[in-house]
Amino acid sequence: MEKQTYEEIHDCLIKPRINPQRRKDKVYIGCGAGFGGDRPMAAKKLLNRVKELNYIVLECLAERTLAERYQAMASGGDGYDSNISEWMSLLLPLAVDRGTCIITNMGAMDPVSAREKVLEVASSLGIHLSVAVAHEVFVNESGSGSLPEKLVNMEGGVSTYLGAAPIVACLERYQPNVLITSRVADAALFLAPMVYELGWNWDDLELLAQGSLAGHLLECGCQLTGGYFMHPADKNRNLSFPNLLDLSLPYAEISSSGEICVMKAEGSGGILNFGTCAEQLLYEVGDPSAYITPDVVVDFRGVTFQPLSRSKVLCIGAKPSAHPVPDKLLQLIPKHRGWKGWGEISYGGYECVKRAKAAELLVRSWMEEAFPGVSSCVLSYIIGLDSLKATSIGNHLSSWRASEDIRLRMDGLFQEKKHAQQLAKEFTALYTNGPAGGGGISTGVKKEIFLEKQLSRTCFLADRGKANRSQ
Numbered sequence: 001m002e003k004q005t006y007e008e009i010h011d012c013l014i015k016p017r018i019n020p021q022r023r024k025d026k027v028y029i030g031c032g033a034g035f036g037g038d039r040p041m042a043a044k045k046l047l048n049r050v051k052e053l054n055y056i057v058l059e060c061l062a063e064r065t066l067a068e069r070y071q072a073m074a075s076g077g078d079g080y081d082s083n084i085s086e087w088m089s090l091l092l093p094l095a096v097d098r099g100t101c102i103i104t105n106m107g108a109m110d111p112v113s114a115r116e117k118v119l120e121v122a123s124s125l126g127i128h129l130s131v132a133v134a135h136e137v138f139v140n141e142s143g144s145g146s147l148p149e150k151l152v153n154m155e156g157g158v159s160t161y162l163g164a165a166p167i168v169a170c171l172e173r174y175q176p177n178v179l180i181t182s183r184v185a186d187a188a189l190f191l192a193p194m195v196y197e198l199g200w201n202w203d204d205l206e207l208l209a210q211g212s213l214a215g216h217l218l219e220c221g222c223q224l225t226g227g228y229f230m231h232p233a234d235k236n237r238n239l240s241f242p243n244l245l246d247l248s249l250p251y252a253e254i255s256s257s258g259e260i261c262v263m264k265a266e267g268s269g270g271i272l273n274f275g276t277c278a279e280q281l282l283y284e285v286g287d288p289s290a291y292i293t294p295d296v297v298v299d300f301r302g303v304t305f306q307p308l309s310r311s312k313v314l315c316i317g318a319k320p321s322a323h324p325v326p327d328k329l330l331q332l333i334p335k336h337r338g339w340k341g342w343g344e345i346s347y348g349g350y351e352c353v354k355r356a357k358a359a360e361l362l363v364r365s366w367m368e369e370a371f372p373g374v375s376s377c378v379l380s381y382i383i384g385l386d387s388l389k390a391t392s393i394g395n396h397l398s399s400w401r402a403s404e405d406i407r408l409r410m411d412g413l414f415q416e417k418k419h420a421q422q423l424a425k426e427f428t429a430l431y432t433n434g435p436a437g438g439g440g441i442s443t444g445v446k447k448e449i450f451l452e453k454q455l456s457r458t459c460f461l462a463d464r465g466k467a468n469r470s471q
Helices: 040-049 063-074 084-098 111-124 165-174 186-198 205-218 241-245 274-281 352-370 397-402 417-428
Strands: 004-011 026-033 055-058 101-104 130-137 178-181 251-255 260-263 297-299 304-309 312-316 329-348 378-383 405-414 439-456 460-467
Touching: 026 040, 026 186, 026 205, 040 055, 040 084, 055 084, 055 186, 063 329, 063 439, 084 101, 084 111, 101 186, 111 130, 111 178, 111 460, 130 165, 165 178, 165 186, 165 460, 186 205, 186 251, 205 251, 205 260, 205 274, 205 297, 205 312, 274 304, 274 312, 329 352, 329 417, 352 378, 352 405, 352 417, 405 417, 417 439
Parallel strands: 026 055, 055 101, 101 178, 130 178
Antiparallel strands: 004 460, 026 251, 130 460, 251 260, 260 312, 304 312, 329 405, 329 439, 378 405
C-alpha cells in the first residue's frame, strides 16, 4: 500500500474556473447531519434508502462547537469533532461502496488531524480511500517567495467562514471519497458539489443563488422534513409518534439549469411541505433581501415552494441581491470571557416556589459571606414558572400555587475561577442546609469562550489530499 500526499496553498480570492466541465446534468446531495449532536444512524438510513446520492454532507459545526473545539485543543485535546470515528465507522463502508462522497466540517480547528483519524478508521475497516482537506492556514510573510516549512492552522484559534471555492478545488484535484473542512459557511458545503458537478462558474450568480437556497434548506437536516415541527395544538403539525419516529433526513436534486427539488425518502415518515420549507427558509435569516454567504449574497423574497408529491418540493425564486458579491469574509476570534458556574435543584408539591425562592436567597447569602459583591454576577430563574421570561409575573400568588413541579437554576459568570467553583459548592450545600424536599442537584464549572466577529479581506487556504489506496 502506498500513501500519497498532495498540498497546495493559495489566497482565498475567488478566481474564475477555466472551462468548467459539466460532469452531470443532475446531482443528488443529501444532508447526513444538521448539527454536532445529530444521529449517525439517521444518516446511514438515508444512504440505504436513497441509492442515487452522489454526496452526503455532515454539517456538524456551529460557533458554539467551534469554541468548544478551540478550548479542547488549547487544553491538549482534539481540535476536531471527537465523534468523527463513530460517524465514519458507520458510514464509510456503504458510502465508499456506493461511490457517495462524504463532505464534512468536522475538522473544526484541526482538519489535518481529522483526516488522519479518518484514514485510521478506514484502515481498520479494510477500506482503501482518499481523503482531502480544505482549510485555512496562516502564512508568515518571509519575502522569499517560497512556502514556509510549517503552516499554522488557524493561529490563535482565529477562523474564517470560507465559501465553496476551496471545496471545489479539492474535488477537482483529488476526487476524494471524504472531504474534510475547517469553518465553512453551511450552505457552501452543499453548493460546492453543485458547482463542481454541474459546470457552474463563480459569475453564474443566478445559479449560485439557487444553489445556496438548496444548501440553506438542507443544512439543518430533519428540520426540513418534520423535525422540531410537531405540535399537538396545531392540526397541521400534529404528527403521530410513529410518523415522527421515522423521519427522513432531506436531500436535493439539482439540475444544471438551477432547478431544485428538496426531497425525503419515499415511504418515510415526517412531513415535507410548504410549511416546513418556509420555516427553514427563514431560519437564521436577518434580511431576506440580502442573505450573505461567502459565495453570493442572495435575495430570498421571491422564493416559492411547489409541492410535487408528499416527498418532493420544487423550490424556485432565489436571486442574487442588488450587491451580490461580498467583499469581505467573516472571521471568528476566540476570547476568554471568564468562568461560568451553575447549579440546578428541583422542588415539587405544596409551596414549592417559596422553597425554591428561599434556596436562591440562601445561595446568594452564602456567596456574599465568601466573596462580598459577587452575587451580583448570578442570574436566577425557576424552570416551570418564569424561565422563559415571557411575561412579568412578579409575586402573583395564583401563578405560584399553580406550579407543582419546578426547578431552580442559578448561573454565574465570573472573572475568577474560584468564584465559579464557590457557586457550585454553595449550591450543593442545599442538600442539608436548604429547604425541605429538594433533589436532583446538578452543578458545573467551565471556562467561558466567546467568538468575537470581524470582517477580513484576506486569508490563505490549504488544499491537501492523502490516500491509502492499494497499488
